[in-house]
Amino acid sequence: FPQVKRFISLLNVVKLSHVLTIYLCRHERCHPGEKPSENTQCGKAFAQQSHLQRHKSTHTGEKLYECKPRDKAFTYDSQLQTLERIHTGEKPYKCNQCGKAFERRCNLGRHKLIHTGRKSYKYNQCGKDFAGLSHLKTHGITHTGGKPYKCDQCGKAFAYHSSLQVHKRIHTGEKPYVCDQCGKAFAQLGHLQVHGITHTGEKPYKCDQCGKAFAHHSYLQVHKRIHTGEKLCECDQCGKAFLSHSYLQVHKRIHTGENLYECDQCGKAFTSHSYLQVHKRIHTGEKLYECDQCGKAFTSHSYLQVHKRIHTGEKPYVCDQCGKAFARLSYLKTHGITHTGEKPYKCDQCGKAFEHRCNLGSHKLIHTGEKPYKCDQCGKAFTSHSYLQVHKRIHTGEKLCECDQCGKAFSSHSYLQVHKRIHTGENLYECDQCGKAFASHSYLQVHKRIHTGENLYECDQCSKAFASHSYLQVHKRIHTGEKPYVCDWCNKAFAYHSYLQVHKRIHTGEKPYVCDQCGKDFVVPSELKRHKRIHTGEKPYKCNECGKAFVGQNDLKKHRRTHTGEKPYKCNECGKAFVFNFNLRAHKVIHTGEKPYKCSECGKAFACNTSLRTHKAIHTGVKPFECKQCGKAFACNTSLQTHRAIHTGVKPFECKQCGKAFVGQNDLKRHERIHTGEKPYECNECGKAFSQSSQLQLHKRTHTY
Numbered sequence: 001f002p003q004v005k006r007f008i009s010l011l012n013v014v015k016l017s018h019v020l021t022i023y024l025c026r027h028e029r030c031h032p033g034e035k036p037s038e039n040t041q042c043g044k045a046f047a048q049q050s051h052l053q054r055h056k057s058t059h060t061g062e063k064l065y066e067c068k069p070r071d072k073a074f075t076y077d078s079q080l081q082t083l084e085r086i087h088t089g090e091k092p093y094k095c096n097q098c099g100k101a102f103e104r105r106c107n108l109g110r111h112k113l114i115h116t117g118r119k120s121y122k123y124n125q126c127g128k129d130f131a132g133l134s135h136l137k138t139h140g141i142t143h144t145g146g147k148p149y150k151c152d153q154c155g156k157a158f159a160y161h162s163s164l165q166v167h168k169r170i171h172t173g174e175k176p177y178v179c180d181q182c183g184k185a186f187a188q189l190g191h192l193q194v195h196g197i198t199h200t201g202e203k204p205y206k207c208d209q210c211g212k213a214f215a216h217h218s219y220l221q222v223h224k225r226i227h228t229g230e231k232l233c234e235c236d237q238c239g240k241a242f243l244s245h246s247y248l249q250v251h252k253r254i255h256t257g258e259n260l261y262e263c264d265q266c267g268k269a270f271t272s273h274s275y276l277q278v279h280k281r282i283h284t285g286e287k288l289y290e291c292d293q294c295g296k297a298f299t300s301h302s303y304l305q306v307h308k309r310i311h312t313g314e315k316p317y318v319c320d321q322c323g324k325a326f327a328r329l330s331y332l333k334t335h336g337i338t339h340t341g342e343k344p345y346k347c348d349q350c351g352k353a354f355e356h357r358c359n360l361g362s363h364k365l366i367h368t369g370e371k372p373y374k375c376d377q378c379g380k381a382f383t384s385h386s387y388l389q390v391h392k393r394i395h396t397g398e399k400l401c402e403c404d405q406c407g408k409a410f411s412s413h414s415y416l417q418v419h420k421r422i423h424t425g426e427n428l429y430e431c432d433q434c435g436k437a438f439a440s441h442s443y444l445q446v447h448k449r450i451h452t453g454e455n456l457y458e459c460d461q462c463s464k465a466f467a468s469h470s471y472l473q474v475h476k477r478i479h480t481g482e483k484p485y486v487c488d489w490c491n492k493a494f495a496y497h498s499y500l501q502v503h504k505r506i507h508t509g510e511k512p513y514v515c516d517q518c519g520k521d522f523v524v525p526s527e528l529k530r531h532k533r534i535h536t537g538e539k540p541y542k543c544n545e546c547g548k549a550f551v552g553q554n555d556l557k558k559h560r561r562t563h564t565g566e567k568p569y570k571c572n573e574c575g576k577a578f579v580f581n582f583n584l585r586a587h588k589v590i591h592t593g594e595k596p597y598k599c600s601e602c603g604k605a606f607a608c609n610t611s612l613r614t615h616k617a618i619h620t621g622v623k624p625f626e627c628k629q630c631g632k633a634f635a636c637n638t639s640l641q642t643h644r645a646i647h648t649g650v651k652p653f654e655c656k657q658c659g660k661a662f663v664g665q666n667d668l669k670r671h672e673r674i675h676t677g678e679k680p681y682e683c684n685e686c687g688k689a690f691s692q693s694s695q696l697q698l699h700k701r702t703h704t705y
Contacts, residue, residue: 282385
């Protein structure tokens with residue numbers, strides 16, 4: 001029956017032609033925007049009836065397609081197929097240029113545009129071109145501002161229904177996408193795909209300027225803006241601009257105070273989910289990212305990348321004003337404020353302003369007294385996690401950061417940076433009142449309080465106030481008697497770690513600080529600094545009552561007591577008070593008879609070390625203190641000061657009872673005993689007492705004859 005066969009063949013052609021005509025008609029509706037099929041519930045219109053039917057499922061909740069392995073149902077067949085391919089690992093759509101494979105045809109289509117650079121979709125209002133229709137639609141919302149889909153739990157609105165569905169998982173905790181290698185679950189498929197690259201290490205997208213590689217094309221696009229300086233997303237409240245829309249959204253929460261993501265262990269809230277995830281690792285101790293050079297582990301991949309720059313020396317962020325380079329963008333931003341002086345974050349309790357929000361947060365803990373980070377070894381608590389990490393290295397002895405010039409090691413990178421300025425002589429931070437320069441900004445801030453007299457930190461036991469919180473903490477150990485730092489040579493304990501380090505040099509004999517003029521070496525840099533003023537004649541600390549100037553600040557403090565009459569050091573045996581602590585120590589020897597400092601040449605013993613040093617000059621003949629007027633030299637500085645009064649005629653120490661004036665304070669003390677009748681020097685053989693030590697020494701000879 002050839003005629004019948006020909007008729008059926010013709011019928012099939014007509015049928016195919018009819019089908020193709022239907023597809024063409026459907027497709028043509030894309031161009032004029034014709035959408036004849038409208039939903040009566042939400043008013044949304046579609047080009048095809050089948051699309052409307054599928055859309056209605058979002059209202060009814062009907063899910064026709066079920067995934068049996070995951071016991072999960074979907075509205076669309078394509079969604080089920082995509083999920084099934086995640087389980088099987090099947091990626092049937094492969095790019096013929098770079099070989100990359102995809103689960104969906106549309107993803108391959110979008111990917112190919114990277115190679116062609118083609119952007120088929122143009123937005124009519126601004127003329128901007130886009131590679132995909134979804135990107136065009138997303139961009140359109142920036143013009144219309146339409147967000148019809150609202151969360152019934154928190155009220156947050158979204159432009160797309162799919163975005164709302166993803167958002168709701170924050171409240172439900174649902175994470176349907178599970179990594180088949182480590183079992184980690186994610187709320188979004190994109191997050192799972194990003195995570196998957198941590199196992200494969202694949203980074204196919206490379207920056208053509210700096211060579212840095214990325215796992216996703218979108219990450220590369222955001223990164224490129226670092227080089228171009230392009231910041232497309234601007235905050236409408238403060239004008240600050242960002243590289244990507246997601247960064248802007250997180251930033252806006254600073255203005256709204258919105259912290260959606262709360263830690264279920266400590267209650268601390270965060271502006272983004274990723275910040276919360278990193279924070280949670282503080283509680284779990286989990287550190288997934290390990291450095292392949294030194295083995296140090298970190299809670300986030302970004303921290304590891306920054307750490308690696310210590311090994312490579314890479315500093316990609318350069319200041320355009322002074323040319324200084326930094327390893328992190330945040331360090332550059334912090335540095336930039338040294339040029340602008342801007343402090344936008346102000347404390348609402350005391351009015352103090354800060355360059356950064358995090359600094360304000362740390363400062364506020366001073367008012368609340370909150371210290372959430374506690375050391376599990378000694379119980380000491382800290383206001384920030386970073387301070388706790390640095391503190392823990394005291395117990396472990398870990399010092400990761402070593403100076404490449406002198407080999408000295410430090411517990412943190414910031415301490416090393418400050419230390420390096422000793423070698424370079426670099427003092428970036430200068431006081432605008434006296435011109436004194438400092439190696440770190442914090443040192444400058446503390447110094448400025450000398451001029452202002454500002455002492456923010458007050459001791460709750462004695463009300464003494466201090467310029468910095470660290471000074472207050474050290475002071476408090478006077479009341480508690482706490483001395484946590486013990487010398488492993490002699491077991492002597494100290495209130496402060498730096499005191500221990502200085503003390504250890506007694507055992508080692510180390511004097512690392514050498515005067516470049518006379519070659520004299522010193523244990524601590526402050527001694528060297530003070531010594532150098534002997535050569536320069538500089539006396540920067542002046543008494544505002546009598547005008548007398550001093551080499552060191554402590555000298556000025558001690559001198560001021562001569563005017564105030566303050567004697568803070570009291571003997572607990574006889575009640576006698578002293579201006580200086582070393583005077584009290586010397587006095588106590590009268591009661592104990594102890595003379596621990598012995599001359600190695602003649603065997604004579606002394607109550608204090610300064611007396612021994614003065615005595616040794618008899619043997620050595622060294623007299624480093626010379627009078628500039630007559631050239632006479634002395635073994636100790638006090639003798640020189642007393643001698644100078646011969647030339648000047650100045651007698652600053654006056655007796656309050658008879659008005660007689662003296663060159664030295666010791667002369668005044670001896671004289672005062674005439675009025676008080678005090679005789680502190682007693683003979684241990686006959687009990688006779690004397691007002692001066694020299695009188696006692698003469699008397700003792702009567703017993704020997």
